[in-house]
Amino acid sequence: MSPRRQTAGRAAGPRRPAVAATVPVAVAALLAAASPASAGTTGTAGAGDPYFPLAGNGGYHVLHYGLTLRYEPSAKHLDGTAVITARATERLTRFDLDFKGLKITRLTVDRATAAYRRDGQELIVTPHHALDKGQEFKVTVAYNGTPKQVTDPDGSADGWIRTDDGAFVAGEPQGAMTWFPANNHPLDKSSYDFTITVPSNRAAVSNGVYLGKHTAHGQTTYRWRQSEPMAAYLATATIGKFDIERYTTRDGIQVYNAVDPREATKAAPVLKKLPSVLAWESKLFGPYPFRAAGSIVDHADVGYALETQGRPLYDSAPDLATLVHENAHQWFGDSVSLTTWKDIWLNEGFATYAEWLYSEQHGGATAQKTFDKLYARPASDDLWAYPPADPGSGENIFGTPVYARGAMALHELRTAVGDQAFFRILRTWATQHRGGHGTTEEFVRLSERVSGKDLDSLFQTWLYTKGKPSQA
16 A cells, blocks of 8 residues: 555455465464354454454455445445355354445355344354354355445545545455455455446456456446455455556566546556566566556545555556555565554565665665665654554554655665575565465564574564664
8 A cells, every 4th residue: 555645644356166265274273263262163253453353253264255246326326245155264153244334135154044133344144054164155145235435543534435436445454344245354365256337437447357348238247357365455346437458468467457537648657667567576576476467547536545456546646656566565465465454564664665676776766865864854753653563553554654664674674684685585575475474573584594694683673663763
């Protein structure tokens, strides 16, 4: 995500069956552990995140979401059916989904009507028969209504955000639950199919590979497939009037750009650089992790861009630095995902440092010059308000320390270990955790293993200590 602009100063894809995403053993264990023994056969309301305790759910892993949506912008009305294929990580007599606001008209588990109730953002489901540990099951939820955005702890909008011609759909960190029922935490990654019907004078743009469209009776249905594992917050179904551009890069990546005509002139020269940016990032971080890429450039004035998987979402024409930032997230944040929101610097600090590297290697300011300029800020500056690896609350996860000081920590690492080891660390991190998850502790251990250096003091100072660090 690019730094959010706000008063409070928040920083700155005939149908084939989808291939179900697999979950790493360690993550399956974490999802199972989210349900304490005292809960017996009841999955927990929450995946155990310290900042968003109700986000995600325990007791199961979602393999695949099949989302069929119909949206009428003039009436602001959404009809949806979610078919969720999941596997129980313990015996379940009950489980939760994250789902807020919309009216449920039908809910089944393995085709049998299931009991359910709502409690805030929790959709609590009691299947007709208990689900055995390891059992694969299918939940179908039909729903409708007017989707409403949520407000994040820092006051910014998140989720299904209405625009003058459709919807800007950005889910970080909570918003997925505003438009489909989900296990809404980065711990749980899944494959997706999207079938989205809108009036024929609109387009619906989502994640992954574009499978085509069909028009009848004044309505157009768009189909998308995201085969690689994706966290729910990275899903989008952005709707509006868009100019469409499609091509395939030299590396075989399918690009789909959707640009609001009001942003087209300003966006064109930046989007033209997307293939070269992806090639540059692939050289540094390893092969691009997905089959599809592109951009959604809306005219939304939401205040931020988001790294929606495979196809970043911009609220207006992006500048080049933002394009670099959001596409760096495809490696750091999308492919390699968080286990808790406390580790958000692994997303934002890395994407910010990618901006510094791009500038350095393309005739702009060096990373050292950018670092020095930031370090010159007084100790009272917001940059030093809290440590990037311990922001303290959900209100702070998109603040300046997470982005800028997170990038500074990486530059300090680079200075300490040298370029050869540093770039090997970045590439190894993205390669070893591709399609999975990573923690700060794992990154520290990798850095020490690759460099052969004791880096405890460096990381303690730059990631975990409040205030402006002193320099030797």
